[in-house]
Amino acid sequence: xxxxxxxxxxxxxxxxxxxxxxxxxxxxxxxxxxxxxxxxxxxxxxxxxxxxxxxxxxxxxxxxxxxxxxxxxxxxxxxxxxxxxxxxxxxxxxxxxxxxxxxxxxxxxxxxxxxxxxxxxxxxxxxxxxxxxxxxxxxxxxxxxxxx
Numbered sequence: 001x002x003x004x005x006x007x008x009x010x011x012x013x014x015x016x017x018x019x020x021x022x023x024x025x026x027x028x029x030x031x032x033x034x035x036x037x038x039x040x041x042x043x044x045x046x047x048x049x050x051x052x053x054x055x056x057x058x059x060x061x062x063x064x065x066x067x068x069x070x071x072x073x074x075x076x077x078x079x080x081x082x083x084x085x086x087x088x089x090x091x092x093x094x095x096x097x098x099x100x101x102x103x104x105x106x107x108x109x110x111x112x113x114x115x116x117x118x119x120x121x122x123x124x125x126x127x128x129x130x131x132x133x134x135x136x137x138x139x140x141x142x143x144x145x146x147x148x
Contacts, residue, residue, distance in 0.1 A: 037099065037131070038099060038131050038132070039098065039099060040084075040096045040097065040098060040099060040131075041096070041097055041098070041099045041101075041102035041129065041130060041131050042086075042094060042095070042096055042097075042128075042129070042130065042131075042132075042133045042136055043094070043095050043096075043097065043102070043105060043106060043109070043126060043128070043129045044092060044093075044094050044126070044127040044128040044129070044136060044140050045092060045093050045094075045095065045109055045124045045125065045126060045127065046091055046092040046124070046125040046127050047065070047091050047092070047093075047122055047123075047124065047125075048122065048123045048124070048125050049115075049120055049121070049122045050120050050121045050122075051120035054091060054122075055122070056090055056091075057088050057089070057090065057091065057092075057093060058088060059085055059088055062085055062088055062093050062095075063083075063085065065112075065114060065122065065124065066083055066085075066095065066109070067079060068112065068114055069108045069109050069111075069112030069114070069124065070083075070104075070105070070108050072108070072112060073104070073107065073108035073111060073112065074104055074108060078104065078108060081097065081098070081101045081104070081105060082097065082098060082101075083095050083096075083097055083105075084096040084097075092127065094133075099131060102129060102130075102131075106126050106129050109124040109126055110124065110125075110126050112124060127140055128140050
């Protein structure tokens with residue numbers, strides 16, 4: 001027995017490409033995405049000084065200190081590591097390095113002491129380092145919430 005609508009159409013007629021009944025479609029389509037390892041890693045550095053008034057950072061002084069640290073730790077190979085300076089604040093800066101060079105850069109920055117006795121010593125403190133900038137920025141910023 002066929003059911004007919006008021007216009008004479010068959011209710012049981014199946015339209016191509018559409019399910020026969022909405023009750024058959026009960027789940028959600030699952031899609032998966034793979035996040036590959038990023039090409040770059042990020043480091044947040046803070047300048048530490050033994051002077052009463054620490055020097056303010058600018059892009060040239062950051063580049064000079066980073067190059068000195070890499071050259072002292074790794075020699076010519078260290079000076080060839082590509083470093084992008086992303087942001088410079090009063091005492092801290094954010095840099096981007098190739099992912100495979102993250103460990104040598106962190107070791108070089110953490111172990112470097114520059115300057116002279118008369119001008120005062122300076123060094124870098126590695127505040128954060130990793131492959132995902134958004135996670136690192138949140139971690140560094142979260143510490144300031146409790147320090148106000």
